[in-house]
Amino acid sequence: MRVKFKIYRYQPEVREEPYFDTFEFDAEPTDRVLDGLNHIRWQMDGTLVLRRSCQQGICGSDAMRINGANRLACKVLIGDVGAKITIEPLMGFRVIKDLVVDMDDFFEQYRSVLPYMITEKPPPEVERLQSPAEREVYDDTTKCILCAACTTACPSFWSNRDFVGPAAIVQAHRFIFDSRDEGTDERLEVLGERDGVWRCRTIFNCTEACPRDIKITRAIGEVKKAIALKGA
Amino acid sequence: MSKHVHTYDALVVGGGGAGLMAAVYLTRQPGLRTAVLSKLYPTRSHTGTAQGGISASLGNMGEEDSWEWHAFDTVKGGDYLGDQDAIEIMCREAPEVVYDLEHMGLPFSRTDDGRIAQRRFGGHTQNYGESLVRRSCYAADRTGHMILQTLYQQSIKHGVRFFDEFQVVDLLIDDGGCRGAVALELRTGDLHVFRSKALVLATGGYGRIWEITSNAITLTGDGLFVSARCGIPLEDMEFFQFHPTGIWKLGFLITEGVRGEGGILRNSEGERFMERYAPSLKDLASRDVVSRAIYKEIRAGRGIDGRRYVHLDATHLGADVIEQKLPEIADFCRIYLGIDPVTDPMPVQPTAHFAMGGIPTDIHGAVLALDGSVIRGLYAAGECACVSVHGANRLGTNSLLDLVVFGRRAGIAMADHCAAAELLPVGDDPAGRARADLERLWATAGKDGEKAAEIRREMSELMMNNVSVFRTEELLIEAKEKLAELKERADRIAIDDPSRGFNLDLTEAWETQGMVVLAQVITECALHRTESRGAHSREDFPDRDDENWLKHTLAVLRDGTVEIGYKPVSFTRFEPKEGVS
Numbered sequence: 001m002r003v004k005f006k007i008y009r010y011q012p013e014v015r016e017e018p019y020f021d022t023f024e025f026d027a028e029p030t031d032r033v034l035d036g037l038n039h040i041r042w043q044m045d046g047t048l049v050l051r052r053s054c055q056q057g058i059c060g061s062d063a064m065r066i067n068g069a070n071r072l073a074c075k076v077l078i079g080d081v082g083a084k085i086t087i088e089p090l091m092g093f094r095v096i097k098d099l100v101v102d103m104d105d106f107f108e109q110y111r112s113v114l115p116y117m118i119t120e121k122p123p124p125e126v127e128r129l130q131s132p133a134e135r136e137v138y139d140d141t142t143k144c145i146l147c148a149a150c151t152t153a154c155p156s157f158w159s160n161r162d163f164v165g166p167a168a169i170v171q172a173h174r175f176i177f178d179s180r181d182e183g184t185d186e187r188l189e190v191l192g193e194r195d196g197v198w199r200c201r202t203i204f205n206c207t208e209a210c211p212r213d214i215k216i217t218r219a220i221g222e223v224k225k226a227i228a229l230k231g232a
Numbered sequence: 233m234s235k236h237v238h239t240y241d242a243l244v245v246g247g248g249g250a251g252l253m254a255a256v257y258l259t260r261q262p263g264l265r266t267a268v269l270s271k272l273y274p275t276r277s278h279t280g281t282a283q284g285g286i287s288a289s290l291g292n293m294g295e296e297d298s299w300e301w302h303a304f305d306t307v308k309g310g311d312y313l314g315d316q317d318a319i320e321i322m323c324r325e326a327p328e329v330v331y332d333l334e335h336m337g338l339p340f341s342r343t344d345d346g347r348i349a350q351r352r353f354g355g356h357t358q359n360y361g362e363s364l365v366r367r368s369c370y371a372a373d374r375t376g377h378m379i380l381q382t383l384y385q386q387s388i389k390h391g392v393r394f395f396d397e398f399q400v401v402d403l404l405i406d407d408g409g410c411r412g413a414v415a416l417e418l419r420t421g422d423l424h425v426f427r428s429k430a431l432v433l434a435t436g437g438y439g440r441i442w443e444i445t446s447n448a449i450t451l452t453g454d455g456l457f458v459s460a461r462c463g464i465p466l467e468d469m470e471f472f473q474f475h476p477t478g479i480w481k482l483g484f485l486i487t488e489g490v491r492g493e494g495g496i497l498r499n500s501e502g503e504r505f506m507e508r509y510a511p512s513l514k515d516l517a518s519r520d521v522v523s524r525a526i527y528k529e530i531r532a533g534r535g536i537d538g539r540r541y542v543h544l545d546a547t548h549l550g551a552d553v554i555e556q557k558l559p560e561i562a563d564f565c566r567i568y569l570g571i572d573p574v575t576d577p578m579p580v581q582p583t584a585h586f587a588m589g590g591i592p593t594d595i596h597g598a599v600l601a602l603d604g605s606v607i608r609g610l611y612a613a614g615e616c617a618c619v620s621v622h623g624a625n626r627l628g629t630n631s632l633l634d635l636v637v638f639g640r641r642a643g644i645a646m647a648d649h650c651a652a653a654e655l656l657p658v659g660d661d662p663a664g665r666a667r668a669d670l671e672r673l674w675a676t677a678g679k680d681g682e683k684a685a686e687i688r689r690e691m692s693e694l695m696m697n698n699v700s701v702f703r704t705e706e707l708l709i710e711a712k713e714k715l716a717e718l719k720e721r722a723d724r725i726a727i728d729d730p731s732r733g734f735n736l737d738l739t740e741a742w743e744t745q746g747m748v749v750l751a752q753v754i755t756e757c758a759l760h761r762t763e764s765r766g767a768h769s770r771e772d773f774p775d776r777d778d779e780n781w782l783k784h785t786l787a788v789l790r791d792g793t794v795e796i797g798y799k800p801v802s803f804t805r806f807e808p809k810e811g812v813s
C-alpha cells in the first residue's frame with residue numbers, strides 16, 4: 001500500500017523552529033510503523049532520528065505519538081493505523097531532536113519513589129519465601145518497561161511537570177505490595193506529598209496508553225488507598 | 233586533550249545483565265569510584281527480552297538435582313569445547329547467584345510452598361543425561377526483563393554513576409594494560425575520555441551481522457570491534473547459535489516452550505519432518521539439529537509455498553494451553569503476523585541468536601592476550617566475553633547464568649585490582665584515533681558515497697546465505713571475497729546527517745564498519761575449522777574431529793588481515809564422548 005508519513009522534525013543545529021516533513025512510499029500493511037521509519041532513515045533521509053532497539057515491544061525505547069496516541073512504533077502495524085500517519089514525539093518532555101525527547105526528568109521521577117527493595121532483616125541463606133498469592137498481588141506492575149507512554153499521556157502531568165506521574169507510581173506499587181519489602185512507609189511518604197498520587201484525577205489516559213496493558217489507574221487507586229489507610 | 237576527561241577507579245561498559253551485575257558488586261566496595269557507560273538507557277538492553285529462565289540446580293520441585301549434573305549437561309551441550317574449570321565454577325555458583333538475585337528483590341515465580349519455581353528446558357538433565365530435570369528458575373515469561381529491572385534498581389540503590397547514551401568507540405590500551413576508554417556522548421556529539429584502573433566490557437552480542445536475527449538492532453558487537461582493533465584476540469568466533477524457531481522475516485524468537493508443550497514442525501507437505509532427522513527426540517532435539525533440519529527442508533524445496541520457512545503447528549494444543557502458558561507468543565503472532573496460533577500454524581525459520589565466542593577471559597573475567605597473559609586492567613563479561621562456558625553450543629537458560637556469575641566475579645576481581653593498582657597515565661591526545669575516525673565520517677555528510685544501510689543489507693544477506701547453519705569451503709571462500717569488497721566499500725561510506733547532536737546516521741555507519749570486520753573474522757575462523765562441532769556445521773567435514781580440533785580458535789587482526797591461532801580446552805572431569813541427539 002502507498003503510505004504517507006507526516007513526521008515532526010526538530011533539527012536545532014540547522015533550524016530553530018520545529019516543522020513537519022512528509023514522506024510517501026510503498027509499505028506492507030503488516031509492516032510496523034517502526035519499519036516505515038527505518039525505511040525513511042535508510043532509503044530517503046538519514047537525518048531523521050529516533051530511539052529504537054529491540055523492535056519487539058520490550059525495551060521501551062520507541063514510545064511516540066502515532067496519530068495522536070502514545071504507542072510503541074514497533075508494536076503498531078501500518079495496516080492498523082491507515083495510509084496517513086502522523087508521528088510526533090512524546091508530549092511534556094523537551095525535544096532534543098526529531099522524535100528524541102529528554103528523559104532525564106522521567107528517570108528523576110522514577111528515582112524519587114525509591115524504586116528498589118528495602119529490607120532491614122538480613123536475608124536467609126536460601127530464598128525468602130513468598131506464596132504464589134503474595135506474588136500475584138504485584139505481578140501486573142512488574143511488567144513496566146519504563147517507556148513513559150503513560151506519564152506523557154497524562155493531563156495532570158502536562159499541567160504540572162512536578163507531578164511524579166503514573167510510571168513512577170507503577171514502580172512504587174511493585175514494591176509497596178511486595179511482601180518481602182520493608183520500605184513502604186518511606187515510599188508512601190513520598191507519594192503522599194503534594195506532587196504525589198493525589199495529582200491523579202483518574203482520567204485513565206495512562207491505562208489506555210500502556211503498551212504492556214498494565215492496569216495503571218487501578219494500581220494508583222491501590223496506592224491511594226494504602227496512603228489513606230496509613231493516615232487513618 | 234579532549235575537553236571532557238573523567239577519572240574513575242572502575243568503568244563498566246554496557247548496562248545489560250552482565251554490566252549491571254559487575255556494577256552492583258563494584259559499588260558495594262566503599263570508597264571505590266565506579267561509573268557505567270551505556271549507549272542505551274540500561275533498561276533498554278537486550279537482556280530484557282530473555283523469556284525462558286536462568287538455570288540453577290536448586291532442586292525446588294521435589295526432584296533431586298546437583299551442580300555436577302548441570303556441569304555435565306553444559307559440557308555435553310557445548311560438544312566438549314567448553315572449558316570445564318569455568319563450567320564447574322558457573323554451575324557451582326548458580327544457586328548462590330540465584331538466591332542473591334532473589335534477595336535483591338527479583339520477583340521469581342513461586343512454588344506452592346513459596347520457593348523459587350523451576351521448569352524444564354532442553355538439555356538439562358538428571359543423573360548425567362538420564363531424564364529431563366526442572367532447573368530453569370523463571371519469573372513468568374519475563375525472566376530477563378526482571379533480571380535487568382532488578383539489577384538496575386540495585387544500581388540506583390547503591391548510587392552507581394551512569395553515563396547513559398554514551399557510546400564507547402575506542403579503548404586506551406598499550407603494553408602496560410588498559411587505561412580507560414573513549415566515548416561519544418550521543419546527545420552532543422562530544423568525545424569524552426574516561427580514565428580508569430579497571431574496565432569491564434559488557435556490550436552484549438552481535439546477531440545483527442545476519443539478516444534474520446532475534447537480536448536488537450543495537451547488538452552490533454561494538455565491544456569486540458574496539459578490542460580487536462587494539463590487538464586483543466577473539467575466541468571461537470565460528471560458533472554462533474541459530475535458534476530454530478524465529479518468526480519468519482522478523483527473526484523474533486518463538487520460545488522452545490511451544491515445542492515443549494507439544495508444538496510440531498511441518499513442511500509444505502504437512503509432514504512432521506523431525507521424525508526423519510531425530511527419531512527419538514523429534515521436535516525437541518537440540519537447537520543445532522532442528523535448525524539444520526529446517527534448513528535442509530527449505531533447501532529441498534519443502535518450505536511453505538516454496539519460501540524460506542516451515543510451519544510450527546500448535547493448533548492441536550487448544551486455546552487454553554496457548555492462552556495460559558504461551559500468552560506472549562500468542563500476543564506476538566496476533567500483533568505482528570495477524571494470525572492466531574490457536575487456529576493457524578506459525579511461520580518459522582532459523583534465526584541468528586547467540587554468540588558463543590567473544591573476548592577471551594579467565595575465570596575472573598580478566599581479558600587474555602594471545603600469549604595467554606592477563607591484560608592488566610581489562611575485563612569482559614556476558615555475551616561479548618568467551619570464558620568459555622558454552623563451548624560450541626549454548627544450552628537454553630545458561631546465558632543469563634553466565635551473565636550474573638561472571639559479571640559478579642569480574643566486579644569482585646576489579647575491586648581487588650583497584651585497591652592495589654595505580655591509575656596509569658594516558659598520552660597527550662588519547663581521543664585522537666577515535667576523533668579521526670568519526671571526523672572522517674562527519675566530513676562525508678551530504679557527499680556521494682556508499683550507504684551504510686546498503687552495505688549492512690548485503691553483508692547480512694551474505695552471512696545468512698553463506699556463513700550460517702551450513703557451511704562449506706566454497707561458500708566460505710565466496711563470503712571471504714565478497715566481505716573484502718564490502719570492507720573496502722564500508723571505508724567509503726557517506727552519511728546524510730552533518731549535525732553533531734544525536735547523529736544516528738553517524739553511529740550506524742560506524743557500527744556497520746565494525747560489523748563488516750567482525751564478519752570477516754567469523755568467516756575466517758569458520759573456514760579454518762575443518763570439522764563439524766555444535767553450532768559450526770561444515771557439510772564438507774560432517775564429523776567432529778577430536779584428534780585435531782579439540783581446541784579453541786583465537787583470531788587476531790593484524791594490518792587488516794585475520795590471523796588464526798589456537799589454545800587448548802581445559803578438562804577437569806568429563807572426557808569427550810560421541811554426541812547422541
Ligand SMILES: Cc1cc2nc3c(=O)[nH]c(=O)nc-3n(C[C@H](O)[C@H](O)[C@H](O)COP(=O)(O)OP(=O)(O)OC[C@H]3O[C@@H](n4cnc5c(N)ncnc54)[C@H](O)[C@@H]3O)c2cc1C
Pocket residue numbers: 245246247248249250251269270271272273274276277278279280281282283284285286375376398399400401434435436437446447448451454455485585586613614615616628629630631632633635
Ligand atoms: C530473544 C532472546 C531470548 C533469550 N532468552 C534467554 C533465556 O531464556 N535464558 C538465557 O539464559 N538466555 C537467553 N538469551 C540470551 C541472553 O538474554 C543474552 O545473552 C544476554 O542477555 C546478554 O546480556 P549482556 O549483559 O551480555 O548484554 P545486553 O543485555 O545485550 O547489554 C549490552 C549492553 O551494552 C551496551 N553497549 C553496547 N555497545 C556499546 C558501546 N559501544 N558503548 C557503550 N555501551 C554499549 C548496551 O547499551 C547494553 O546496555 C536470550 C536472547 C535473546 C535475544
Ligand code: SF4
Pocket residue numbers: 143144145146147148149150151166167170209210211212213214216
Ligand atoms: S506503566 Fe506502561 S506506559 Fe507506563 S512506563 Fe510502564 S510500560 Fe510504559
Ligand code: FES
Pocket residue numbers: 051052053054055056057058059060061062063072073074075
Ligand atoms: S524498539 Fe524496543 S520497545 Fe520498540
